[in-house]
Amino acid sequence: MDFQNLSPEKPDTSGASPETVLRQVFGYDAFRPLQGEVIHEIVAGRNALVLMPTGGGKSLCYQVPALVRAGTGVVISPLIALMQDQVAALQQLGVRAAFLNSTMDFQQARDTENALLTGELDLLYCAPERLLQPRTLGLLHEASISLFAIDEAHCVSQWGHDFRSDYLGLDILARDFAAIPRVALTATADERTRAEIAQRLSLVDARHFVSGFDRPNIQYRIAPKTNANKQLVDFIKAEHHGDAGIVYCLSRNKVEATAKLLDSKGYTALPYHAGLPSEQRARNQERFLREEGVIIVATIAFGMGIDKPDVRFVAHLDLPKSLEAYYQETGRAGRDSHPSTAWMVYGLQDVIKLRQMLESSTGNDHFKRLERTKLDAMLGLCEITTCRRQALLRYFGDLLENPCGNCDTCITPPQTWDGTVAVQKALSCVFRTGQRFGVTYLIDVLRGSENERIRQSGHQAVSTFGIGADLSATEWKSVFRQLVANGYLRADPDGYGALQLTETCRPLLKGEETVHLRRDPAEKKATGRSNVREQVTDPVGWEALRACRKSLADEQGVPPYVIFHDTTLFEILASRPRTLAELAQINGVGKAKLERYGEAFLITLAELDPATT
Known part of the structure; x- marks a missing residue:
């Protein structure tokens, strides 16, 4: 790294007010809500725990104090791409920023270490595993450090969705560098995770700053999965043609297939998953960051900390495992506060697959109970008939008093219907056929299809054969999806897709309860929502x-x-x-x-x- 050209234009900010640094270095006249309070707390030498939504300005909360306080601010960041991106942006501002990571050769690393020791750096980024090396800790003890910033702090939570074991070692900062202020920052943490962050990083007594989780510029939309590929192409063509976006898939094979599909439709779509060579992953990410209108198709391995502000849409072709994951992934859209879309399609097979993965995992009973709770909350958001944003924010302990008006359930309120009789038919059919069959077979029995498989099993003789001819196969899929989502049915944990009754369904079968189901809306042609360029x-x-x-x-x-x-x-x-x-x-x-x-x-x-x- 060339330290000769890091910061010839940067004014001397040591000892300046945070407001002066904000104007002279970053070019802004005023802090966003909570930013100023956090910054003054850290400048005063006190610790802090900060929760702000993606795009809410978390980085300034430690960058400004690092420029005001004497010494070098050390930022612990989980991904190489993230730290390189932030360092490049800071150098454009004239800030003396650098990183230490595995992409550097011996001489580059040595130059960076010397710059730290001689006070030539304002900010130094490194991964937790690098920071915990004895050599790095020794350097930090010798250097003048202004603060420690622990970014993506939810990675310290063993029950979180992005757990990184190296984060557990960061409690050494409280022991070995007790006089240096520490700030932990994240955009994704419910109350349980916040408490765990505070405990593990010794920030229980620190002031906690919790900003609202709402991202009002993002429109949340979730639709039943019919033909996912066609639905995705129609959505992009009508609303985000030429825009940068991210498409999330659960498997590597699906990532590759979806990228090829979009490429065949004339879009610049690049795959990103852990099975690709590291050089190709880096090259695809670089193109996404530097070129206009690139779509990344990825597993959840992509995106943590991506600073690209003009991602106009995030699409999910598979169901995330939790609302924390969903919130973080959709939060990568619209960091510049312009209108953006969080779009998802999901179906019964998504629910079955995730439940099977959960039950077959090697986690203990406590872990599985927690994961079931998280998945149930995710499914609840999908099937809700009221404002999605209110439900999403409520999960994180944030209150939105009135419906948002910018989610699909607000724009087109869903209809419900009394599904008690249909549910009783469906549950009875599962029981009469021995709880050994998947949804396609059960629907064939209910609709009276006399195919070879049914004739061989003799199920044309059961009492539920043909009693569901009044509903289409699509309508029955919706019924079964909601029964599984709401816990009345479960998927066979052995992985064969058979549906089985749970204890929860007993009152329904006995007629002691009624149930109202969400009526899936008929597919409509996309409206062609305005994109940023049209404004x-x-x-x-x-x-x-x-x-x-x-x-x-x-x-x-x-x-x-x-x-x-x-x-x-x-x-x-x-x-x-x-x-x-x-x-x-x-x-x-x-x-x-x-x-x-x-x-x-x-x-x-x-x-x-x-x-x-």
Whole structure:
């Protein structure tokens, strides 16, 4: 790493006020809610636990104090790609930032270590396993450290969805560096996980800052899975053609197949999963970050900490295992606060597959009970008939008083129907056929299909044969899906897909309870929801500014958003600054970026409006 060119433009911020650093370095006039309180707490030398939604500005909570306090701020980050991305962005601001990770050769690592020891770094990023090495701990004891920031702190929770065993060793910071302030940050933690973070990182007595979990710019939509591939293509074509997005799948094979499908439809779609060579994974991620309109099709191995602000949609073709996972993955959309979509299709096989995986896992009974609770909460969100956002926020202990108006159940309220008789028929059919068959066979029996398999089994003679001809096969699939989702039926844990009765269904079979089911809506043609580019009133000017940004980014080998976010470009386009002083008033234009890029953008604007020059 070249330390000669890290920060020639950066003003001396040591001892400056946080507000001065925010304006001069980052180019913003005011902190977001809670940011200022967190920053002043850390600047004062006190510890903190911070929960903010993705895109809520967590990074500034430790970056600003690291620039104000004397010494180097050490950031523990779980992924190499994340730390490299953040370091590149900070260097664009003139901040002396570096990382220590396995991508560096011996000399690069030695140069970084020397820069730490000689006080030439404002921020140093490293993974927990690197920090815990005796050599690194020795260096930290010798260096002047301003703070420790533990990013993605939910990774310390053994019951969380992203547990990393190396995080458990970070309690050494409280013991060996007790005088140095520590801040733990995450976007995804329910009350149980928050308590575990505080306990494991010795932050029980620290002040806890909990921001709202709401991401109002994200529209949440969940639909029954009919033809998942067609549904996905129709959704992207109608609403997000040309946009950057992420598509999540459960298996590597499905990732590959979906990427090929989208590629065949004319989209730039790249796979990402743990089975790919590391070079290809890195190359695909790099293209996603640096090119416009790239879609990543991935397993959950992709995305933690991705800073790309203009991801316009996150699509799930398979059901996540928990609301924590769903919230974190959908939170990668719309970090720039512009309208974005969290879209998912799910069906009965998703429920069966996840329940089978859970029951066949090697975890103990306590673990399985907890995972069942998490899966039940995820299924509850899928089948809910009221506002999805209210239910999602309630899970994290956040209250939204009124329905949001920006989820599918608010926009098109679902209908319900008295499914008591249909449910009794379905449950009775499971019982009469010996609890040995999957949903397709059960529907054939209920609808009276006289196929060879039914004739061989003799089930045309059972009392439930043909009693469900009044419902279509699709309607019966909806009934069975809701019965499994709500715990009245369970999948055979041996993995053959047979449905079995649970104790919960006894009152229904006896007629002691009634049940109302969600009526799956008929498929509608997508509405063509406006994307961000359609909100631009001057498309020629917008494309000119984007071309200028892309050219500057390519020259330096960084993603375009590292130069300026779309939000900053929007403001530049709207205000049409003609001088560097006017450009400096735009949010996101700090001192270093003004000196580096100001003239290039003013020239671009002048070429758009020659009469004003």
